[in-house]
Amino acid sequence: MTDALLVLTNVPDRETAEKLAASLVGEHLAACVNILAPCRSVYRWKGALESAEEHPMLIKTTSERYSALELAIRVAHPYELPEIIAVPLAAGFPGYLEWVAAETRPPKQ
Numbered sequence: 001m002t003d004a005l006l007v008l009t010n011v012p013d014r015e016t017a018e019k020l021a022a023s024l025v026g027e028h029l030a031a032c033v034n035i036l037a038p039c040r041s042v043y044r045w046k047g048a049l050e051s052a053e054e055h056p057m058l059i060k061t062t063s064e065r066y067s068a069l070e071l072a073i074r075v076a077h078p079y080e081l082p083e084i085i086a087v088p089l090a091a092g093f094p095g096y097l098e099w100v101a102a103e104t105r106p107p108k109q
Contacts, residue, residue, distance in 0.1 A: 002088075002089050002090070002091065002092060002097050003062045003063050003064065003097075003101065004060065004061070004062055004063075004088075004089040004092060004097050004100050004101070005060075005061050005062060005063055005066055005086045005087065005088055005089065006058060006059070006060060006086070006087045006089060007030075007058075007059040007060075007061055007066070007069060007070075007073075007084065007085065007086045007087075008056065008057070008058060008059070008083065008084075008085045008086075008087070009056075009057050009059070009073055009077070009082055009083055009084050009085075010039075010041060010054035010055065010056050010057070010082075010083055011054065011055050011057065011077065011078070011079075012052065012053075012054060012055070012078060012079075013055065014035070014038075014055055016055075016078060017035040017055040017057055018035065019076070020033075020057070020073065020076050020077070021033035021035055021057065021059075023072065023076060024059060024069060024072060024073075025103075027068075027072065028065075028103065028104055028105065028106055028107060029061060029065050029068055029069040029072055029104065030059045030060060030061045030065075030069060030103075030104065031060045031061065031099060031100040031101075031102075031103035031104050032059075032060045032100070032103075033057055033058065033059050033060070034057065034058040035055055035056075035057055036055065036056040036057070036058065037055075038053045038054065038055055039053070039054060039055075039056060040052070040053055040054075041053075041054045060100050061100070061104050062100065062101055062104050063086075063088070064104075065104045066086055070084055070086075
């Protein structure tokens with residue numbers, strides 16, 4: 001078992017995704033963020049069937065940094081109820097996982 005997490009969220013446009021990714025990596029909350037191609041999401045919201053184009057984001061972090069990362073996403077996210085899902089990584093290339101841990105350590109003050 002590893003301490004690394006894959007966090008998923010969707011945002012409405014590329015500009016929002018790029019700003020959020022830069023902020024999360026810049027604040028050492030994420031080691032890397034992949035911004036994926038737009039997709040179509042279909043969901044029920046407040047009793048109505050909705051459909052929207054969204055940009056999925058794959059965010060690599062650690063369980064230690066998850067709370068701060070979630071808060072940063074919630075503050076910056078344009079949705080009233082953003083999807084924020086963390087998936088623990090059962091295994092991974094050790095060198096990469098060490099890099100994720102190193103890149104998400106808060107900078108020394």
